[in-house]
Amino acid sequence: MISPAMLGHTMMIGHTMIGHTMLATWTLVAVAFFALAILVYVALRSRTRPVDLEKAVQAFRSLDIEAFRNLVDSNEEAFLRNNLPPRKFHEIKRQRAWAALIYAWEAGEAAAALARVGQAAQRSSDPQIAASGVQLSENAFRLRLQTIKACLHLLTEILLPDLQSRSLPPLVDQYERAADTLFRLGRFPSGVPGLVRTKS
Amino acid sequence: MLTLNWPRLLSLFLWISPHVLLGVLAVILCSRRSYREFPCFFAYVLYEIAGFILLFALYSASSVTAEQYAYAYYFTLLFSIALRFGVIEEVSRGLFRESVFLKVAARRSLRCVAGLLLVMGVLLAVYAPGNNSIKLVAGSVVNRGAAMVQCGLLLSLLLFSRFVGLSWRRPAFGIALGLGVLSSVDLAIFALRTEFSSAAWIPYLNWAITGTYFVCVSIWIAYLLAPELEPASLTVVSRDEVENWNTELQHVVRQ
Numbered sequence: 001m002i003s004p005a006m007l008g009h010t011m012m013i014g015h016t017m018i019g020h021t022m023l024a025t026w027t028l029v030a031v032a033f034f035a036l037a038i039l040v041y042v043a044l045r046s047r048t049r050p051v052d053l054e055k056a057v058q059a060f061r062s063l064d065i066e067a068f069r070n071l072v073d074s075n076e077e078a079f080l081r082n083n084l085p086p087r088k089f090h091e092i093k094r095q096r097a098w099a100a101l102i103y104a105w106e107a108g109e110a111a112a113a114l115a116r117v118g119q120a121a122q123r124s125s126d127p128q129i130a131a132s133g134v135q136l137s138e139n140a141f142r143l144r145l146q147t148i149k150a151c152l153h154l155l156t157e158i159l160l161p162d163l164q165s166r167s168l169p170p171l172v173d174q175y176e177r178a179a180d181t182l183f184r185l186g187r188f189p190s191g192v193p194g195l196v197r198t199k200s
Numbered sequence: 201m202l203t204l205n206w207p208r209l210l211s212l213f214l215w216i217s218p219h220v221l222l223g224v225l226a227v228i229l230c231s232r233r234s235y236r237e238f239p240c241f242f243a244y245v246l247y248e249i250a251g252f253i254l255l256f257a258l259y260s261a262s263s264v265t266a267e268q269y270a271y272a273y274y275f276t277l278l279f280s281i282a283l284r285f286g287v288i289e290e291v292s293r294g295l296f297r298e299s300v301f302l303k304v305a306a307r308r309s310l311r312c313v314a315g316l317l318l319v320m321g322v323l324l325a326v327y328a329p330g331n332n333s334i335k336l337v338a339g340s341v342v343n344r345g346a347a348m349v350q351c352g353l354l355l356s357l358l359l360f361s362r363f364v365g366l367s368w369r370r371p372a373f374g375i376a377l378g379l380g381v382l383s384s385v386d387l388a389i390f391a392l393r394t395e396f397s398s399a400a401w402i403p404y405l406n407w408a409i410t411g412t413y414f415v416c417v418s419i420w421i422a423y424l425l426a427p428e429l430e431p432a433s434l435t436v437v438s439r440d441e442v443e444n445w446n447t448e449l450q451h452v453v454r455q
Binding site: 025 | 298299300301302305324344347348351352354355358359362363364365366367368373377380381384385387388391392394395
């Protein structure tokens with residue numbers, strides 16, 4: 001026969017299990033509805049977001065390459081490291097990395113917009129424009145993924161400034177490459193006043 | 201003669217009408233020759249129609265027991281789940297078809313995501329709440345795990361494409377969207393089923409599932425019938441502009 005104490009213990013275990021089951025169920029339901037909300041959002045956004053050439057062009061032309069280069073410059077970082085107390089250096093390093101991260105993110109957004117431009121050109125009836133569009137979008141995809149890598153490195157640097165210091169040279173190389181990338185884009189001739197011309 | 205009350209009528213309507221719409225969808229896929237582009241999706245549509253005919257026949261036959269019907273249901277469900285994975289693979293292959301770079305980079309990432317989701321799905325099937333009787337293991341729990349993997353894969357696909365600026369063709373986007381809605385609602389309903397397993401709740405949950413299916417088939421039809429959007433900017437971008445951008449980006453990437 002089960003004693004009242006044991007019965008109470010068994011009931012407690014039962015309640016805990018029911019609680020866990022309920023929690024797991026509602027967690028799954030929440031995950032499912034969150035996913036559904038994202039799907040609906042993506043569907044609605046894709047309906048209302050035409051290819052915006054002007055935005056893509058402006059985003060690229062507004063990139064301040066020199067500012068980004070300064071933010072990720074290894075010499076400047078070494079100078080700061082040698083002349084600032086460690087705590088102050090970490091603080092400034094975080095701020096610089098954060099600024100560079102925002103910059104790289106914007107560059108990535110611009111690359112994504114450029115990819116859409118390339119894909120729009122791909123559907124052109126002119127075979128030469130279509131072929132150029134293929135290459136343009138391919139390169140924009142590569143650039144987008146490059147900026148993602150750079151963002152991840154910068155994020156690590158923000159979170160763990162000391163840890164990053166050990167692998168600084170390759171990281172700086174990466175930044176340098178990213179900076180060169182952006183530098184080249186910044187040098188892109190302005191050409192005609194805008195890519196989007198009215199049809200009138 | 202069958203006596204119909206409103207809940208029963210609603211149940212039958214929500215069960216039959218999506219499959220009638222699936223028939224319409226199959227005709228559209230044939231008439232537009234879209235089955236060449238989406239053979240797996242076409243097979244899925246035909247399979248769903250055939251599965252419905254079989255299940256409806258079993259449901260109507262008085263000699264078939266509830267247990268036999270349940271086994272038939274879970275059997276058809278397992279094949280349906282497998283075909284849905286095929287449709288996701290088909291949609292992702294089509295999405296990355298035009299980009300050599302993404303074909304390698306993105307699909308490798310998606311395989312990692314798929315592996316991760318599969319582990320989560322299996323863990324969910326093993327440790328998830330609910331009555332783990334043999335029948336439920338064969339049905340609800342497997343479907344719940346599969347729904348989670350499918351939902352995660354489709355979300356990753358949609359978010360990744362949006363992130364890199366990859367444009368979807370409308371039919372492929374519609375298929376992915378419909379399947380995503382279906383799998384996310386499936387996940388929620390099959391989770392709720394384990395908690396609300398009393399007879400009073402079952403009709404409501406069934407209505408939610410069949411109602412969602414109705415919406416999803418409507419989404420597929422709408423996206424397949426909708427004309428492909430041609431960007432207005434196509435005719436106003438000069439060839440020189442595109443080539444200039446292309447040249448500059450090639451310098452950037454190749455350095």
